[in-house]
Structure formats: structure tokens, C-alpha cells
Amino acid sequence: xxxxxxxxxxxxxxxxxxxxxxxxxxxxxxxxxxxxxxxxxxxxxxxxxxxxxxxxxxxxxxxxxxxxxxxxxxxxxxxxxxxxxxxxxxxxxxxxxxxxxxxxxxxxxxxxxxxxxxxxxxxxxxxxxxxxxxxxxxxxxxxxxxxxxxxxxxxxxxxxxxxxxxxxxxxxxxxxxxxxxxxxxxxxxxxxxxxxxxxxxxxxx
Amino acid sequence: xxxxxxxxxxxxxxxxxxxxxxxxxxxxxxxxxxxxxxxxxxxxxxxxxxxxxxxxxxxxxxxxxxxxxxxxxxxxxxxxxxxxxxxxxxxxxxxxxxxxxxxxxxxxxxxxxxxxxxxxxxxxxxxxxxxxxxxxxxxxxxxxxxxxxxxxxxxxxxxxxxxxxxxxxxxxxxxxxxxxxxxxxxxxxxxxxxxxxxxxxxxxx
DNA sequence: GTCTATACGTCGATAGAC
DNA sequence: GTCTATCGACGTATAGAC
Numbered sequence: 001x002x003x004x005x006x007x008x009x010x011x012x013x014x015x016x017x018x019x020x021x022x023x024x025x026x027x028x029x030x031x032x033x034x035x036x037x038x039x040x041x042x043x044x045x046x047x048x049x050x051x052x053x054x055x056x057x058x059x060x061x062x063x064x065x066x067x068x069x070x071x072x073x074x075x076x077x078x079x080x081x082x083x084x085x086x087x088x089x090x091x092x093x094x095x096x097x098x099x100x101x102x103x104x105x106x107x108x109x110x111x112x113x114x115x116x117x118x119x120x121x122x123x124x125x126x127x128x129x130x131x132x133x134x135x136x137x138x139x140x141x142x143x144x145x146x147x148x149x150x151x152x153x154x155x156x157x158x159x160x161x162x163x164x165x166x167x168x169x170x171x172x173x174x175x176x177x178x179x180x181x182x183x184x185x186x187x188x189x190x191x192x193x194x195x196x197x198x199x200x201x202x203x204x205x
Numbered sequence: 206x207x208x209x210x211x212x213x214x215x216x217x218x219x220x221x222x223x224x225x226x227x228x229x230x231x232x233x234x235x236x237x238x239x240x241x242x243x244x245x246x247x248x249x250x251x252x253x254x255x256x257x258x259x260x261x262x263x264x265x266x267x268x269x270x271x272x273x274x275x276x277x278x279x280x281x282x283x284x285x286x287x288x289x290x291x292x293x294x295x296x297x298x299x300x301x302x303x304x305x306x307x308x309x310x311x312x313x314x315x316x317x318x319x320x321x322x323x324x325x326x327x328x329x330x331x332x333x334x335x336x337x338x339x340x341x342x343x344x345x346x347x348x349x350x351x352x353x354x355x356x357x358x359x360x361x362x363x364x365x366x367x368x369x370x371x372x373x374x375x376x377x378x379x380x381x382x383x384x385x386x387x388x389x390x391x392x393x394x395x396x397x398x399x400x401x402x403x404x405x406x407x408x409x410x
Numbered sequence: 411g412t413c414t415a416t417a418c419g420t421c422g423a424t425a426g427a428c
Numbered sequence: 429g430t431c432t433a434t435c436g437a438c439g440t441a442t443a444g445a446c
Contacts (some may be wrong), residue, residue, distance in 0.1 A: 007297060012262070020429085024421080040329065041230070041329055042329055045420080045422080046422060057421095057422080058424085059430055060268055062430070065425095067421095072268065112328075116328050116331075117328075119321070119385060120321045121325075123317075123322075123385070123389065124247055124318060124322075125245065126247060131389070134389055138389060138390065139390065162401055162405075163401065164399070165394050166394045166397040167398075169386060170383070170398040170399075170401060170402055173378065173379045173381070173382025173398065174378045174382060175382070176381075177379060177381040178374060181347075181374060181378060183328050184340045185338055185343065188374055189370050189371045189374050190370070191367060193372075193375040193378065196367055196368065200367075202368065223411080226411065230413080233438075251438080251439065252437075252438070260413080261413070262439085263414065266439085266441085267412070268412095271439080271440080272438095272439065
């Protein structure tokens, strides 16, 4: 859900008085994404982002409501389909999909850091924007992966004696957790562990 | 490393002028743990913690140096051996150990929240206390679990064709990630996914 | 050594001018 | 639609009372 205030991107709502505002919002978002990708979530205050973008911090709250909503918007926009460099192959296993994702994430540590911050914030009370983002992402990701698991159990690429929902949750958890370990210590066997999980999920010989 | 300023707990350094300060520090820590366990990491400011404990916020920095170091001390003290309700069985598999840990964590969501915050903070630059805590915890935990894996591969409880270090990283990652998913959404199959991982790691029939 | 009082700069949010 | 001004709260630092 890149932007829930735009109800339907099909009918271009950007017209008249709205056009400039929406364009400006997008402009700010694009600039903020660059800042985050290169510098991570240090200097993450409304004021320092505003400084980089070239507006006052009050302008940011005008467009985004709060810092938290700005952060969510930055993350979602930067991972929106179309901005991702390469779509995963259609026959990739769930773990292979996450391996590819981990590989491309290494180029943009700042966004992974932002993701981690958002999830941690979502666990606290009184942060509805972050919570909505995090629960929505996990729910959708698990559902999508579980569907892939079911399909690949049919085609024999994944063993049939495992619960697709449990596999989906496990793969997401392993992927996130290993990403964290690797960011803290590059000697953590991120790829080896993911490859291991992939192998364990394939049918026994 | 609960307190690196105390070089050796064997020779009781708490004497004379030090005794009161150490006792007071412990008192503050104990009270802070209660606050976190019940209320989570909301109200986490130096000032609000000080209010609960009954001192000024400057007293906290006197004992702990900074907010970050206080948070680390709270988490480490609250998970110190002896404060844990029950030691894991000696013959438990790594995943079973994490299952037991997850079970007991459900009683103290605030501390899990604190852990998550600390790890997220550690990923940012310029937070040495959190980074030291997080890297230390992951390194030690992985080493400990890898050792268990090796032992249990010998005794036939874990399949021999997996790399102990990769297994350790995978189990830690899955455990952390599933904990997060469950905190955000209790319908996430935390236990099922851990049980699945446990089964996958056992020798094929 | 223990702890309070106080001050500094920054923060997110908001009100109101233009 | 964007600014300036202002608010209360924050983490940190320091001086000095005891």
C-alpha cells in the first residue's frame, strides 16, 4: 500500500490544485529516498531531512502528517514494484526469492536499517503508522510465500510433509533475522544458513 | 558482560564508600526492570525512568553513563542466569531451547520489545553500547548453539549433513524473527514454524 | 563518591501569518 | 501551500552541595 490517500491510481486524481501538491510530495519523497539509501537512518530527524530536501520541517509534516508516516512512505516507495532492479524468477523457491532479496539489499544498507527501525517501532505502543506497515507487510508476505509453497509442493520442488503457512513464517523470520546478523557482523553465515534452509525444504532424495 | 566496570565478582569489591553506590545502582536496576517488564519501552526516557525510580535523571547518567547503557544494563540484568525461571534441559536441541525461551518471553513482552529496540539501534551508526551488546550476544549465542549442534550430531539427534555454524545462525534468526512476527500478530504460527525447523534438523527416518 | 540543580541544543508537533 | 514562531520533552554536560 504505497499511498492509501490516493484511492485509485487508475483515474489520475492529480489535477488542479492537487497537481502541484502531489508532485511536490513525490519530489520530496524521491529526494528523501536518496538520502536514506546513501546515509542510512542516521540524521533521520524531520529537521535534517527537511534541510537536505530544501524545505522547512513544517512542510514535511504538512505532506506526511508525522515523521513516522514519512519514514513508512520512504520505505514503501523505495521498495515499490518498478523501483526494484529485477523481479525474481517465476520458478524460484521461497528461500531463493529471499536470497535474491538479501543480495540486492546489500547495495542499500540504509533502507534495511530503516526497515529494522520501523519494525522495532511497530512493537511499541502508540505508533499506529509503523504498526500498520509492519503487520501489513508480514501478513501479505506470508500469504504470498505460502501460496508459492503450495504451488511448489504440487510441482515437487518442496517436500509435501510441511505446513505451507509455517514454512512461510519460518522463511520470512530467517530472512529478516539473518539480514540483521549479517549487518552486525559480516562473518555471520547469512548465505550458508539460507542455502541450508532451502535444502532442508526440498524433498528428500 | 553484565558490568564491565566490576573487574572481578569473586573478590567482593563492594566495601567502604563503594558499597552504597553499588547497592543503589542495583536497586535502580531492579526497579527499572520491573517498569520495563510491565510497561514495555514506552516511557523509556531517562526522565520518566528516573521519575519511577525516585531520583533525578542526572542520577541515572551518574550510574550508567547514558540512556543507551542503562537500557543495555536493564536487558542484560533481566536475562542474567539466576533470574531466568528455569534452565533448559541438558539434552534439548537448539530449537527446543529457543522454544522454551520464546515460551517464557511471552510473560515479559516489554523486555522483548526492549531487545528489539536495542538490536535496531545497534544497526545505526554512533551507538557503540547497543552495537557491542548486539554483536556480543549474537556471537556468543551462535557459538553456544553451534557447540550444542556438534554434540547432538554425535549423539544422533541432529542430522550430520548440516553445517553447525549455519544451523546456529539459522536457529537464532528464526527465533528472533518469529518472536517479532508473533508480537505483531498473535496468529502468526510461531510455535509451528519452530517445531517445523526442529523436525527438519533431525535425522531422516 | 553520590546526587541535585541547572542550562544547552535538538527534537516532533502545532498554530497562525502570508 | 509553505513559512515563522513557539511549545514541551528529550539526552547530555557541568558545577557544586553534601
